[in-house]
Amino acid sequence: MIQDISSQILKGILQGIMLLILDQQPEYGYGLGRKLNDYGLVAIPKGTIYPLLTTMEKRGLIEGRIQSSPAGPDRKYYFITAAGITAKNEFTNEWRQLENVVNKLLDKESKK
Amino acid sequence: MIQDISSQILKGILQGIMLLILDQQPEYGYGLGRKLNDYGLVAIPKGTIYPLLTTMEKRGLIEGRIQSSPAGPDRKYYFITAAGITAKNEFTNEWRQLENVVNKLLDKESKK
DNA sequence: TTTCACTAGTTTGCTTTACAAACTAGTATT
DNA sequence: AATACTAGTTTGTAAAGCAAACTAGTGAAA
Numbered sequence: 001m002i003q004d005i006s007s008q009i010l011k012g013i014l015q016g017i018m019l020l021i022l023d024q025q026p027e028y029g030y031g032l033g034r035k036l037n038d039y040g041l042v043a044i045p046k047g048t049i050y051p052l053l054t055t056m057e058k059r060g061l062i063e064g065r066i067q068s069s070p071a072g073p074d075r076k077y078y079f080i081t082a083a084g085i086t087a088k089n090e091f092t093n094e095w096r097q098l099e100n101v102v103n104k105l106l107d108k109e110s111k112k
Numbered sequence: 113m114i115q116d117i118s119s120q121i122l123k124g125i126l127q128g129i130m131l132l133i134l135d136q137q138p139e140y141g142y143g144l145g146r147k148l149n150d151y152g153l154v155a156i157p158k159g160t161i162y163p164l165l166t167t168m169e170k171r172g173l174i175e176g177r178i179q180s181s182p183a184g185p186d187r188k189y190y191f192i193t194a195a196g197i198t199a200k201n202e203f204t205n206e207w208r209q210l211e212n213v214v215n216k217l218l219d220k221e222s223k224k
Numbered sequence: 225t226t227t228c229a230c231t232a233g234t235t236t237g238c239t240t241t242a243c244a245a246a247c248t249a250g251t252a253t254t
Numbered sequence: 255a256a257t258a259c260t261a262g263t264t265t266g267t268a269a270a271g272c273a274a275a276c277t278a279g280t281g282a283a284a
Contacts, residue, residue, distance in 0.1 A: 235274100239271085
């Protein structure tokens with residue numbers, strides 16, 4: 001069963017996760033929401049996803065291009081930029097450090 | 113060499129980390145800053161640490177008791193409460209899920 | 225044919241988080 | 255007396271997450 005992950009714990013990490021996904025292949029907002037869901041992040045609200053994509057585009061990390069859908073409204077596909085790849089790599093490093101810190105603490109706890 | 117972890121990536125996670133530390137033993141704000149540093153989290157500013165401790169106390173997760181220092185100003189030691197332990201366990205679960213999602217993506221990336 | 229469901233995106237306003245900066249104050253060393 | 259280190263509070267700002275309200279296209283059922 002997939003429990004939900006509180007918004008708090010996601011703060012700031014969502015951008016990194018999105019960069020990792022977009023580095024695999026371009027995606028549009030709605031599809032990204034579904035993909036996030038598939039990865040185990042239950043129902044990231046669109047009030048979070050869309051504004052974040054807009055902000056990331058302003059930062060030059062991704063680029064949106066509107067493409068028509070085979071069925072339904074147009075989609076805005078986002079492509080990762082060179083700056084986005086740099087940011088993705090920075091995120092990866094920071095993530096590994098954070099993971100290390102938390103896991104050291106969890107280890108300590110399990111040995112109590 | 114320890115790189116620093118950007119504030120963004122820490123958002124919301126710091127509370128969980130602090131609960132894990134305080135579950136080991138009571139600490140005061142200043143000492144917590146040093147401990148965080150020792151764990152590899154470079155220089156978490158006191159403008160972050162102290163207000164967060166206050167908020168956590170308001171939430172009933174920890175309790176502060178002033179104790180005199182052998183040398184220097186008084187210290188406010190924080191003790192984890194029963195509610196704090198519950199919150200710590202919730203954080204642990206959420207952390208493991210998040211870790212799983214990010215690592216799945218990092219795996220995918222390494223296989224590109 | 226109009227109503228519903230699903231898809232797709234934008235914008236507004238609110239709450240919380242992180243934090244720099246300014247402040248107070250005790251102890252210790254030079 | 256001045257400086258450095260320790261210890262904590264308070265204020266104001268920016269950014270993040272998100273609910274909610276809105277627009278709008280497609281397709282199927284009624």
